[in-house]
Amino acid sequence: MAEMTVTPWEVKGDIDYDKLIKEFGLTPIEDLPTVFQKNILFRRGVVFAHRDIDRILECIKNKKPFAMMTGLMPTGKFHIGHMMLAQQIIFYQSLGAKIYIAVADIEAFHARGQTLEESRQIAINEYITNYIALGLKPKNCEIYFQSNRSDDPKKSNAYYRLQNILAKHATFNEFKAVYGEITPGKMVSSLLQAADMFHPQLKEFEKPIPVLVPVGADQDPHIRLARDICQRTKEYKLIQLSSTYQKFIPGLKGDKMSSSDPTSYIALSDLPGDIDNKIKKYAFSGGRETLEEHRKLGGNPDVDVSFQYLKYIFEDDDKKLKKIYDDYKSGKLLTGELKQILIDKMKLFLREHQKKREDAKKSINKFLK
Amino acid sequence: MAEMTVTPWEVKGDIDYDKLIKEFGLTPIEDLPTVFQKNILFRRGVVFAHRDIDRILECIKNKKPFAMMTGLMPTGKFHIGHMMLAQQIIFYQSLGAKIYIAVADIEAFHARGQTLEESRQIAINEYITNYIALGLKPKNCEIYFQSNRSDDPKKSNAYYRLQNILAKHATFNEFKAVYGEITPGKMVSSLLQAADMFHPQLKEFEKPIPVLVPVGADQDPHIRLARDICQRTKEYKLIQLSSTYQKFIPGLKGDKMSSSDPTSYIALSDLPGDIDNKIKKYAFSGGRETLEEHRKLGGNPDVDVSFQYLKYIFEDDDKKLKKIYDDYKSGKLLTGELKQILIDKMKLFLREHQKKREDAKKSINKFLK
Incomplete structure (x- = not known):
């Protein structure tokens, strides 16, 4: 196995999530209430670990207010990787969470040199x-x-004000540990990110309520930094952050999904022709070299990207998924057929979704008051 | 002469203002319009140098808008050193400047550990x-x-937003050069200070108008940093800062006036008894050891603190000041007599001022909307 590297600025190698849990000091996700099991992301283990989620579960149980906070870095196309986080946001909204979404335009300005207006449009x-x-x-x-x-x-x-006050409670070395090279621009972005995570607790917002931040598995250093800052901040009565960790969804070719490489993802604006082309041409297959071999020895659904996409996103029916898994493993289902199942599901979904997008455009203003 | 050190965090030795002008690259103040000559601070050379004041003089001449911006660090008692800056502010307001005064409570929080509420009260x-x-x-x-x-x-x-955007245009080494030891807290304070100086030019405020920042001679590194940032900032159309430099008014004992040492200053809340006591006991004298010697050889008004206070603050009449100078130098005027002139002037001023303070308290709200 290729050695694993998981940092906010580099993810590579084969990811061992158990090892990650140990290294980062996370808690595995277990025994979630039934309502979570209905959600594909939790049922299929996409969300695999947490810190202090109990505080949030208590709120859900006792119908007490809590907030879910996340940020978006407005670069490139919105793809199925982004969609999984969006689905988590919507899930928490359905559970009664107050949702905060920060458009990280200051961060995009410093990290990518993107103007605020470009960020706004994207x-x-x-x-x-x-x-x-x-x-x-x-x-x-x-x-x-x-x-x-x-x-x-x-x-x-x-x-x-929170951004400026929190500056007292972090050191340059801590920023370096999270960001590698650190500049004044990255530092103010990081402080603003901490303000993003904690500000729902201020009296000007929701008052002290627990905040949950769902992140990718590579983002824990940001959470740790924010939690350390929280512990030192006596100027505000802050409740410690809760966080959950999501597995990396593989890119089409089996490695990283990257906004800068359109052949590594399916965008939600991709057209039917793009889907056919991308899945058939790029989707990494767990099938055998020849048809004969595949029929005889079976394929490997666990490394097959099409199967992963069905498992984590497009096939909500457990029984159907199991049948696909078994059939592929036994050799009954061929790679082309598996890909076609995904293609059909995706096209159906995207056709509907793209119609909804047209309606969505009309209600943008309800969200940006 | 004691070697001169003039930095934002240390001022010591005998100050050679001509040398300072050369080292910092300032321009001596000359040929100001008549209206400036009516003001004691300009006529007596307290304000001794500038950068780009011509842009402001143009505005005054052509009745075009300009702003004067200054900050106050809310610590300790308001003393006659602070009063000299206040008099400059009021002078520029009389010339038509839009006045911006920043209470540097974020800076006081990071530099002095003072709460925002403490800063507000002071x-x-x-x-x-x-x-x-x-x-x-x-x-x-x-x-x-x-x-x-x-x-x-x-x-x-x-x-x-300006604070966060300006972060792109400065480096850690530049902050270190201005602040010595640098922490995240000092860094955000410095960026906020730059935002203080430039924000009157934003379209949300006065739109691009020239801003004048009057500072003490030790504050030029802040101005240089802000000017360097200005040159690199393409996100906004900023007009370069103008600045003027004020001499250090000596403390009572002839050295530094320090907020942390009440025997080094006259506070505007000092009572008549304090004045008598402080001037008689502490005010550094340019007189001779004995009465006889003084009558014979004369005193030295140029090092006498009482005379400096009369010259820079309390004796606006040039003829009267010249007579005091000549009489003290000739030995006709004794140290006790010189001190008494100052004491009488101060008491008269403070009695009136302290009455005005009572009225002022009632109109605070007009200033803090």
């Missing part, structure tokens, strides 16, 4: 439109830009 | 009350707290 046209089409509701949901927090001065002042 | 009770009593008018004047920029969300967002 955030709206790609991310927010897709969130809405996927089912995000305007009620109990606040989407904002880091550069322009709110139309309420009390809120804006409180948010940026 | 800023209001000591600084702002005295500004008003000295003649600051609410019209064309905005006093704000760094932690709570405005009641207008457009303005608040624009101000903190």
